[in-house]
Every structure is written in C-alpha cells, then in structure tokens.
Amino acid sequence: MNVLSLFDGMSCGQIALDKLGIKVDNYFASEIEKDSIKVTQSNYPNTKQIGSVTEVKGSDLPNIDLLIGGSPCQGFSVAGKRKGSTTKEGIDVTNLEQYLELKELGFEFDGQSFLFWEYVRLLKETKPKYFLLENVRVSKKWLPMFNETMGVEGVLINSNLMSAHNRPRMYWTNIPNFEVPTDKGITFDSVMDDVEMIKPLSPYMTANFNGVNRLDKGIFTFTNSKKACCLTKGTGHGNKVLIDREKGLQRRLTRNELERLQTVPENYTREVRETKAGEMLGNGWTVDVIAHIFKNIPQS
Numbered sequence: 001m002n003v004l005s006l007f008d009g010m011s012c013g014q015i016a017l018d019k020l021g022i023k024v025d026n027y028f029a030s031e032i033e034k035d036s037i038k039v040t041q042s043n044y045p046n047t048k049q050i051g052s053v054t055e056v057k058g059s060d061l062p063n064i065d066l067l068i069g070g071s072p073c074q075g076f077s078v079a080g081k082r083k084g085s086t087t088k089e090g091i092d093v094t095n096l097e098q099y100l101e102l103k104e105l106g107f108e109f110d111g112q113s114f115l116f117w118e119y120v121r122l123l124k125e126t127k128p129k130y131f132l133l134e135n136v137r138v139s140k141k142w143l144p145m146f147n148e149t150m151g152v153e154g155v156l157i158n159s160n161l162m163s164a165h166n167r168p169r170m171y172w173t174n175i176p177n178f179e180v181p182t183d184k185g186i187t188f189d190s191v192m193d194d195v196e197m198i199k200p201l202s203p204y205m206t207a208n209f210n211g212v213n214r215l216d217k218g219i220f221t222f223t224n225s226k227k228a229c230c231l232t233k234g235t236g237h238g239n240k241v242l243i244d245r246e247k248g249l250q251r252r253l254t255r256n257e258l259e260r261l262q263t264v265p266e267n268y269t270r271e272v273r274e275t276k277a278g279e280m281l282g283n284g285w286t287v288d289v290i291a292h293i294f295k296n297i298p299q300s
Contacts, residue, residue, distance in 0.1 A: 006069030058125025
C-alpha cells in the first residue's frame with residue numbers, strides 16, 4: 001500500500017496503520033515542522049518526507065492507495081472566527097477551481113484554512129482508492145461546502161468514546177462500513193500518573209472557582225473528572241493542567257498522560273522536550289479513532 005499523508009505532523013496515521021498490522025510499502029509524509037519530522041523519523045525511519053503540501057505534485061508520486069490528512073482548521077471551527085477559506089481581501093473560496101485561479105493570480109489567503117484546497121487538489125491529482133479527511137466541528141456556513149467537495153457526509157466522532165479526553169472531530173472518508181465507535185468507557189483516572197501536586201493555584205484560579213466562568217467550561221481537567229478536556233496545540237493553554245480544587249493545588253499533565261489521552265504509544269515523543277511534545281499531541285489525531293476507521297480498509 002502506498003500512503004500519502006498531508007499535514008502529517010508526528011505521523012499519527014502511520015501509528016494507526018502500524019497498530020492494525022496494515023502493510024505499508026511507501027509512506028509519503030508532507031510536513032514542514034522540524035520537530036514533528038524528528039519525532040516521525042525516530043519512530044518510522046523509512047518515512048519519505050516530501051515537504052510542503054503546496055509543493056507536492058501528484059504526478060511525482062506512484063499510485064496512491066490511501067490519502068489522509070487533517071488540514072488547518074481554525075477558520076472553519078464553530079469555536080473560531082469562522083472566516084473559513086478566504087483571501088486577505090475577504091473573498092470566500094468555495095471550490096477548487098476558484099482557489100487555483102486565485103492562487104495563479106497571486107492572491108494571498110487569510111490564515112491557513114485555505115490549505116484544505118491543497119488537500120482537495122491532491123485528492124483530484126492522485127485519485128486514491130481511499131481517503132480520509134479530518135477537521136474540527138465545522139460551522140454551519142462551511143459544512144455544506146465540505147460535504148459537497150468531499151462527496152460524502154462528514155461524521156462527528158468524539159474521541160471520548162475511545163480515549164480519556166473530550167475531542168469532537170469530523171471525518172470524511174470513502175472507507176467502507178464507517179460508523180461511530182461504541183463507547184469503551186475509558187476514564188481519566190485510568191491514564192493518570194501517580195505524581196504529587198505541589199504547585200498552589202494562582203490567585204486568578206482561586207478567585208474564579210464559582211461555577212460560571214471558563215474554568216468550569218472544559219478548559220481545565222480536575223482530579224475527579226471522568227474525562228480530560230480537549231487538548232490543543234497552544235503551549236500556554238490550561239488544557240494541559242490538572243487541578244485539585246479541594247487542596248488548591250495544580251500540576252501540568254505529564255508527557256505519558258498526554259500520550260495516553262491521544263492513545264499514542266508511550267515515549268513516542270521522546271525525541272523532543274515535553275512542552276513541544278504537548279504541542280504536537282494537542283495538534284495530532286486520537287490514534288484509536290483513526291485505527292477504528294482504517295480497520296475497514298480491504299486487504300488484498
């Protein structure tokens with residue numbers, strides 16, 4: 001099987017394929033972030049790194065059996081500014097032909113969500129047997145565009161069905177027999193390390209435990225939580241902090257805890273410092289969800 005992974009990150013798709021024992025002949029990874037590449041190559045040294053998605057050409061690749069990727073999502077998110085894919089002049093980009101024309105004319109695009117169209121371009125150029133696109137929970141304005149462009153309806157899956165943290169994400173795929181997984185009932189305490197909490201809560205946190213602020217809306221994880229909150233890329237975000245309200249103490253989630261939340265093998269991110277590992281894991285895929293989808297890829 002030849003796999004093309006766009007926005008590959010630390011290669012969570014490759015972990016899922018490996019976990020299922022699916023034989024991969026060539027795994028082409030389009031990624032530009034150096035630390036992510038370092039982690040990938042440490043674990044999968046045969047990965048063929050091919051650079052920026054904007055420079056990848058389908059004609060330079062062999063026949064692709066599986067195309068995967070999770071394009072930058074901030075502009076499409078129900079939680080974001082919802083600008084979607086637009087030029088800096090405010091032109092909404094709603095189809096591949098329009099995107100390619102604007103790109104040829106030298107228009108600049110706002111943010112990175114326009115890279116969705118690079119995924120679509122390579123989907124058209126490589127014509128893979130199977131594809132998987134992952135993104136955030138897309139806003140109502142942009143969801144019809146996604147569904148029409150991909151030719152399939154997006155399916156919302158919360159990673160909390162197969163892991164110990166909340167992570168609602170949408171998936172578009174033509175892999176057969178794709179359905180929402182059953183709840184495995186994994187709780188946060190099952191992935192916690194036995195690490196002493198010694199750092200006091202900040203005055204801001206202490207003053208705002210009143211049940212109506214952001215601290216009670218999925219931004220932090222508490223010691224009695226059944227599920228951890230959704231990890232994100234940002235290094236300064238509280239979603240990587242564990243809080244004991246009764247004792248007034250806090251600590252950062254450990255590297256192994258973060259890896260377990262994303263069902264990534266322990267010590268997979270060992271090649272980079274813990275803060276950088278947290279960024280990668282917050283930006284990555286929940287491996288067991290991806291494996292659940294990949295398990296239905298027909299094997300010859």
